[in-house]
Amino acid sequence: MRAVIDTNILVRALIMPHGTVGPVLQRLRHAEYILLYSQPLLEELADVLNRPRIRDKYGLNETDITTVLRLMLLRGEAVTPTRPITVCRDPKDNKFLGVAAAGQADVLVSGDEDLLVLHPFEGIPIISPAEFLRRLDERDTDKPV
Template sequence: MIRAVIDTNIIISGLFWRGLPKQVFEAVIEGRFVALTSQALLDELYDALNQNKFAANFAAIEMTADRFMNRYGTIVEQVESSEVPFDVIRDPKDRAVLGCAIGGNADCIVSGDKDLLVLKSYEGIPILTAAQFLQRLEET
């Protein structure tokens, strides 16, 4: 089974909107692959979801950030992150994604973040768009 780190931007887009990120998010829920996370990524997701700009989105799906995080924590595998050098990527926050992928022995990373996508891979782990990942998932 594929082991993949799903970046926060894909999770949030998949939770609140339609499109390819939603299909990735639904595949997480359906257990079609092992979704990996780390404490740093969980913290980033929690902080992002608690922004006021998502209050109406949560109301529309009759959910709260806390309830979502509790449920999300039961369907992902939390791993210990590996250290990633500071000079690998422009945005230091993206180091958490790379560290989770290394620490979790991921097969790929799924992101919509251009800073990550431009790398194409890190330590042999491909960095894929939602479309690329869904195609790979269908092929397995």
């Protein structure tokens, strides 16, 4: 499955690995899906994780941040959006739609209402993290043993 994942979901998965979205990163580590990203998405994640307020509040260190960024590079696929997308009411979220379209994503995963209201976008489902994990589980149970 090819997935674009909103920065907020990746941050939550890192800072709360045992929370409801923690499995998003765990399943990426196990190569259960391909994470689609662009350079701006990678930079946004690095910027958020390096904010002193975030680092201090959640006890993140350089190793934590480097590990998640390397995981994206290892298990992900870099995508360069091919056209501008301007449909989202929050212009900062258009970059996720651009990566999803250019990377032929199977899903865009977000908890952001500005993105969720666009479901589906050009045939790409925009779903919650819980729905994404359910779909991965469903796909896993369909595999022959």
